[in-house]
Amino acid sequence: MTSTAATPPPGPSRGRIIAARTLVVLGVLLVIVSLLSNWVKREALDKSTFRSTSQELIAHPAIQQQLAQTMVEQLYANVDVSQQLEQKLPPNLQALAGPISGLSRELIDRAANELLQRPRVQTAFVTAASLSQSQVVNVLEGNTSRLQTTGGDVVLDLRPLVVRLGDRFGFLGNVSQQLPPDAGRIVILQSDELDTAQNLTQILKDVADWIWIPALLAWAAALWLVRGRRRKEIRAIGIGLIVGGIAILVIRRVAGGYLVDNLTASDTVRPAVRAFWTILSDGLAAAAWVVILLGVIGTLGAWLTGEGARAVSARRWLGPWMRNTGAAWAVFAVVLLLLVWALPLDRFLIAAIFVVLGAAGFEIARRQIVREYEAEGSPERRPLSVPWGKEKPPATEGSVDELERLAKLRSEDLLTEDEYAAAKGRLLPRAGA
Template sequence: MTPLRVPDALTPRRRTVLAWTALGLAILLLLVGSLTVWVKRQALDTNSWVDASSRLLEDDDVRELAAAELVDALFSGPDLEGRIRRLLPPEVQGLAGPATGLLREAALPAAEDLLARPATQRLWREANRRAHQRLLALLDGDDSGLLRSSGGDVVLDLRPLVERLGDRIGLTPALPPGAGQVTILRSERLGAAQEAVKAIRTLSVLLVVVVVVLLGVALWLAEGFRRRMLVALAAGLIGVGGVLLVVRRVAGDAIVDALTDPVTRDAGRAVWLIGTDLLRDLALALLLYGVLLLAGAWLAGPARRAVAARRRLAPVVRDHPVAIWGAGAALLLAVLVWGPSSGSRRLLGILVLAALVAAGVEALRRVILAEDVPGPPGAT
């Protein structure tokens, strides 16, 4: 089969410019695509959503803040002091005010204990799974099984947890409308949210395809300087991974400082870090792939140590091809076991990684075999 060649109409200068332009666009779109993929996997994947929400409740700072919200909801009922006064004997009804304060103080550790229990966290996990599935149905235009709606707003109803807290401290709550409810999506923003979801889903796929095509075009045009192109690509992957880590840190500090106060800052920071774990994993994956590609490009290059390494590998490559492919398979397995990104453990991600590793091993094998020319007798 005749390999595809660059058209003769393209001058070397034009071909070089086009190749580097395609690579630059690919790296730029990779940065944008990485952010859309993160949003899609974090916000629009139910398993990722449930995992993040469960880890939030396991965090001490977040759990303390959530417990305070439950207590506020429990004690937000009308005339709570009057109801407590009626429960007390006539001779001590004047102590209803202090009794209410003491009861509120006792409710906070009770709420923290309630949220720390595995049974409550399991209920929280399943409640978030159902809520997220219904929210996605709403965003996809299916309003047949929505979250409970209040005034047209989509809300997550935490009243059962508030009522369970009341049972634990012996207080039957009379909750006002809206108490214990967390607004997930306001009705006036539903249309914008649906359009945003469609855009994110489309871009997360489209950008990946465009990046792959641009990289293919860049490598095709880079006839005669492909190794330099691969080195630049490796540097681009490392750069994008580094930018994502910097964005996570800098944006996180700015967002947490803007949306929290000194009391809630630790909980806000925990929420941001847990919510951006997938972004960190994606950044680490790009860093890893960039380092591996850079190492492969160096090994195939003209450096003296690289040439010496290829000479030492030549007998194994020539006489034991199974060992070389086994080493490639071991490298692929190591990446999958480490799993720097959730995508590397999905079928498509595994197939893409396997294809890239196979292409790299085959390219390096051909370079080594092409150089494997027997030396004069007695040469070492």
């Protein structure tokens, strides 16, 4: 005698599935925009972040070498070293002023490199860089009146460092009086580029604080549309985050290559420019790796709660431990705290979202594992299946009764469609045995 199992509700239509997948892709694209906009906002507009970045920049040997070369060039371009030496030498040696001036270039080069390694000089560079960053902020906010003394350009003023370097050599005289006001200025942003920079950065600044909200709403709508196959959409979101994070790393690499190879005229400057871009974009790379890790966690969670044979075996193995709610949550809390500590989650809101989503996903997975474990009558823990092995077929007693019980659980929405199909697939071989 056979009994008719309750028919599970139909799955979502093809149109809903396509709409959900479109929303998943849209959410991933918004995450990419969010990462880029927040990086620009943090590096360009946040004073404390920029100051920390400046300290890293001046501590890099390639950047120190390039700055030292620039300082020496500015010194020789604005101070007649040969003439200053000629005035200091006795009459019978004044003819040697030119050769000595040439020989002293190597000595001044070495002194410039040593000078940039001193903490006080590095602090002076950070101060100059922070002043340039303030100019950038003024430009982006439309206040260009403070740029009148620089001809409307945003500049990095190295004049104080050039003066410090010249003062180390007494034979150069009063270097500060000999240097013109614009000596040692490096143009960062020209006046004819300000409008483009204003428009682009203002857009990114405006969307940085809220662009992640539409991404979450898009994913929530996608999950709402496909009841019965939400696990697959979560897996799609996880894979999308992995792809999005990799895309950010590719963008960083391509942009850095373009900056170094196409926008740098001299080969001698390229090591410094490469180091500059690497340090400046470290925050973007860290955010990309966080997104990749979140995608991996989401994908693994979707796999673990899926209907695959390996996932089913893993859930059976985890069942006894997950049934102990306190112990399971204690272990999860330790792992979560380690992740929060290790990942560069520099904003409280991002860390809070990470914790809430992680806790919600863990509880959903734990309840499914416990539900299936109890539905099978709390069997003994079985070894995990391996790719080269086969699971031993379970006992064949009571297969029909178990099918009826599973159908009842499905009709009461205590099991999802995927869970019901997976459990039925495990029992059908017994029924035919």
